[in-house]
Amino acid sequence: MTTLDVAFAAVGAIAAGSGLLAVTTRHVVHAALWLVVCLGAVAGCYLVLGAEFVALVQLLVYVGAIVVLVLFALMLTRAPIGPNRELSTGRIHRLLAAVLGAAVAALLAATLLPLADGVVRRHEIPNASLAQDIFGIWVWPFELLSLLLLVSLVGALAVSRLVGGAPGREGRR
Amino acid sequence: MNEVVITQPLEVVLRAVGVLAAFLVLPLLVGQTEHKVMAHMQGRLGPMYAGGFHGWAQLVADGVKFVQKEDITPAAADRSVFRFAPAVALVPYLVALAVIPLSPSVVAAPTNASAVFVLAATAVGILGTLMAGWASANKYSLLGAMRSAAQLLAYELPLVLAVASVCLAAGTLSLRVIALDWQPWWLLWQLPGAIVFLVAAVAELQRPPFDMPVADSEIVFGPYTEYTGLRFAFFLLSEYAGIVVMSLLFAVLYLGGWQGPWGEQVGWIWTLLKGFAVAVLIIWLRVAWPRLREDQLQRLAWLVLVPMALAQLAVTAVGVVMFE
Numbered sequence: 389m390t391t392l393d394v395a396f397a398a399v400g401a402i403a404a405g406s407g408l409l410a411v412t413t414r415h416v417v418h419a420a421l422w423l424v425v426c427l428g429a430v431a432g433c434y435l436v437l438g439a440e441f442v443a444l445v446q447l448l449v450y451v452g453a454i455v456v457l458v459l460f461a462l463m464l465t466r467a468p469i470g471p472n473r474e475l476s477t478g479r480i481h482r483l484l485a486a487v488l489g490a491a492v493a494a495l496l497a498a499t500l501l502p503l504a505d506g507v508v509r510r511h512e513i514p515n516a517s518l519a520q521d522i523f524g525i526w527v528w529p530f531e532l533l534s535l536l537l538l539v540s541l542v543g544a545l546a547v548s549r550l551v552g553g554a555p556g557r558e559g560r561r
Numbered sequence: 562m563n564e565v566v567i568t569q570p571l572e573v574v575l576r577a578v579g580v581l582a583a584f585l586v587l588p589l590l591v592g593q594t595e596h597k598v599m600a601h602m603q604g605r606l607g608p609m610y611a612g613g614f615h616g617w618a619q620l621v622a623d624g625v626k627f628v629q630k631e632d633i634t635p636a637a638a639d640r641s642v643f644r645f646a647p648a649v650a651l652v653p654y655l656v657a658l659a660v661i662p663l664s665p666s667v668v669a670a671p672t673n674a675s676a677v678f679v680l681a682a683t684a685v686g687i688l689g690t691l692m693a694g695w696a697s698a699n700k701y702s703l704l705g706a707m708r709s710a711a712q713l714l715a716y717e718l719p720l721v722l723a724v725a726s727v728c729l730a731a732g733t734l735s736l737r738v739i740a741l742d743w744q745p746w747w748l749l750w751q752l753p754g755a756i757v758f759l760v761a762a763v764a765e766l767q768r769p770p771f772d773m774p775v776a777d778s779e780i781v782f783g784p785y786t787e788y789t790g791l792r793f794a795f796f797l798l799s800e801y802a803g804i805v806v807m808s809l810l811f812a813v814l815y816l817g818g819w820q821g822p823w824g825e826q827v828g829w830i831w832t833l834l835k836g837f838a839v840a841v842l843i844i845w846l847r848v849a850w851p852r853l854r855e856d857q858l859q860r861l862a863w864l865v866l867v868p869m870a871l872a873q874l875a876v877t878a879v880g881v882v883m884f885e
Contacts, residue, residue: 459691459695460707460711
């Protein structure tokens with residue numbers, strides 16, 4: 389066992405544990421905070437495997453922007469301190485969710501485990517080659533994704549401006 | 562261009578201690594400067610007694626006072642999040658300080674993508690404010706946390722775009738190589754980006770005139786209302802550590818870092834001096850401008866800073882293509 393194995397196992401365990409806590413806690417804000425730990429640990433996985441830039445972007449985008457947005461939305465609506473009984477789900481839902489989660493895990497394990505040979509390898513990926521891959525080979529999916537985001541942005545604007553009355557500055561008041 | 566890899570345990574410890582020392586000394590230096598500079602700008606003297614010579618030990622005395630105070634956690638607060646929040650606010654700036662180079666050789670933790678690293682670390686620090694505001698179980702704190710969330714979301718984008726422009730100009734994500742490639746005419750070429758960076762950095766630090774989230778005269782210091790003693794001091798320390806990190810980052814990105822007369826020998830002094838000048842500028846902004854209103858804050862970010870940063874990015878791209 390090398391240091392790399394230990395480091396990878398540690399961040400992996402943190403990611404799995406905090407992910408589990410994020411979906412099982414009854415405190416809605418705690419769930420968001422456990423998500424921070426989970427995403428940070430996934431960034432740690434990338435870092436251990438040598439994808440430094442991907443790890444940093446993961447932190448910058450997911451922890452710095454997405455989770456802040458989630459917390460902001462929670463505070464704007466309702467985020468009581470203490471456990472929230474309304475968040476509880478029925479037995480059937482829980483069972484279904486557990487089965488679905490197990491099925492996805494089994495599928496991933498069945499596909500990925502034959503490929504793995506038990507050795508953690510570190511590939512140092514230069515930032516330049518990453519950029520060449522994204523804007524060379526994968527440029528069309530990348531642009532399509534940007535277009536999708538733009539469309540959803542315009543859609544959100546339309547929904548917030550046009551619902552209930554004439555469009556314009558004071559449309560909703 | 563790969564950075565050196567540090568493997569000796571003793572060297573790692575020594576470097577960590579060095580960063581910790583800088584982290585404890587530099588924010589106090591900026592804080593004391595703020596006391597004195599602000600006082601003289603307002604026709605006052607500022608602290609004069611602690612330590613004897615012009616009150617140099619005022620912040621040390623303040624620190625001792627904070628340590629003696631009672632550490633209170635409100636009964637209705639979410640205890641664990643409330644108590645953990647100051648650490649989340651403070652530690653990322655310590656981590657960020659470790660990768661900022663003072664000269665090509667004086668850097669605690671050499672990394673390849675250090676520019677992105679600093680941005681990612683400071684983005685994590687923001688969570689501390691949000692955690693504090695929510696966990697305090699106080700309406701002023703919650704209001705403050707909401708304001709800071711809105712502000713930080715708005716100003717993160719221009720900050721990242723401004724840094725991206727310099728990275729594009731130098732063709733690297735490493736702060737060390739950026740400062741090595743820096744030419745004096747970049748001062749003009751990257752000027753809009755520099756202005757965007759400075760404004761967005763001050764907003765990110767929630768310093769006046771962008772201190773709507775902690776506005777003491779209306780929401781009683783916002784997210785920090787319920788904090789006392791050492792935990793409150795940690796939030797203050799993180800604000801000043803943030804000034805240090807952003808000032809040094811500005812010096813390295815836009816002012817050439819260690820470049821200057823005798824830069825080969827005493828480059829780190831140049832970086833510190835330039836960073837200190839930027840810190841004084843940030844203090845000056847506090848004295849010069851009144852607080853911006855919430856809608857003015859958002860307007861400035863989305864209608865001025867983001868377009869300016871995008872235009873700077875385009876100008877940089879054209880420059881890079883034409884001159885290389």
